[in-house]
Amino acid sequence: GNRLTNNKNRDGITRYVDKPNYSYRALAAAEESLLAKGWKYAINLNRVNMLNVKIDIEYMYHFMNKNSLIKYFQEVNKYAKEYADLTSKITTMSNQDDIIITDAQQTKSRSQQSSKMLTASLEIARKFLENLNSTTQ
Structure with missing residues (x-):
């Protein structure tokens, strides 16, 4: 024993x-x-007591909703999704830029698109940070 x-x-x-x-x-x-x-x-x-887990999650949701954090996270997720979509497009375009292009006009067009995408992604990042700062103050 x-x-x-x-x-x-x-x-x-x-x-x-x-x-x-x-x-x-x-x-x-x-x-x-x-x-x-x-x-x-x-x-x-x-073993995990699933009822306790469910109660804990409901309590966290209630607390976050009571303190207006749910709306804040929805805003963050919206901007984060836009930013992720844009960065994936930029990645796709940069992968395409690795292909050798013989036509000079196509090359110029692609570089213009890339710069537009980069400018747009910086703008979304700026908006995201502004919203983040305004909701945390």
Whole structure:
């Protein structure tokens, strides 16, 4: 069974603590992996109570809504999505620019498009930062 171990805390006070003996139980693969990596103990594999998780998420949503954070995050997500779309277009265009183009007019047209995309992405980033600053003040 259990045996008592003598532990001293930071203040030097001796406390007797039960140290459980789990030698009767086979270790799970995750526990064996942790011990093999040099851990001195394995984390308890308790099942998650999904009702508690649901309640915690509902409480967080209620708290965020009460403090007007939901609207703030919706704005951030809107601008972040626009920015992500634009940067993916810029990446696509820059990948296309790597292809050798023999026609000079096409090259000029592509570089103009790239500069327009870069200007637009900088504008979206500026708007994003302005909205971020205005909502946090």
